[in-house]
Amino acid sequence: MRAVVQRVSSATVTVNDEIVGQIRTGFLVLLGIAVDDTERDVDYIVQKTAGLRVFDDSDGNFNLSLKDTGGNVLIVSQFTLFGDARKGRRPSFIYAARPEKAIPLYESAVSKLRALGLRVETGLIGEHMDFALVNDGPVTILLDSKKLF
Secondary structure: OEEEEEEEEEEEEEEOOEEEEEEOOEEEEEEEOEOOOOHHHHHHHHHHHHHOOOEEOOOOOEEEOHHHHOOEEEEEEOHHHHOEOOOOOOOEOOOEOOHHHHHHHHHHHHHHHHHOOOEEEEOOOOOOOEEEEEEEEEEEEEEEOOOOO
């Protein structure tokens, strides 16, 4: 499982000109689910995301997490995070989980983030989505449950 975590001061996801998810300060999380991912991968990504200390404390140092600041999460499924473009010019998506596997794991991640007391908004799986965000910092962190990077 992979996640691109962007610290934002605001983020909105729109489908067919209708806002389906919107947050203020927090994280925009793009979540990619691989063919071999399990609940263990979900737990890793959820705990890392909720615990990332990338918000400023009173001294201006990265010492606070979403849980510390009461931040929000906008999480969106993005299979293209498993696009393999090492050969040729068109990415292969053979490592991305099919919807029947990806959707339950994505929903599990959403539920587990909410269970931690975080306000969580979502996109719509399988839909073309437009994003608007204000990247704060910018701060962008890459997470991989297999610890490949």
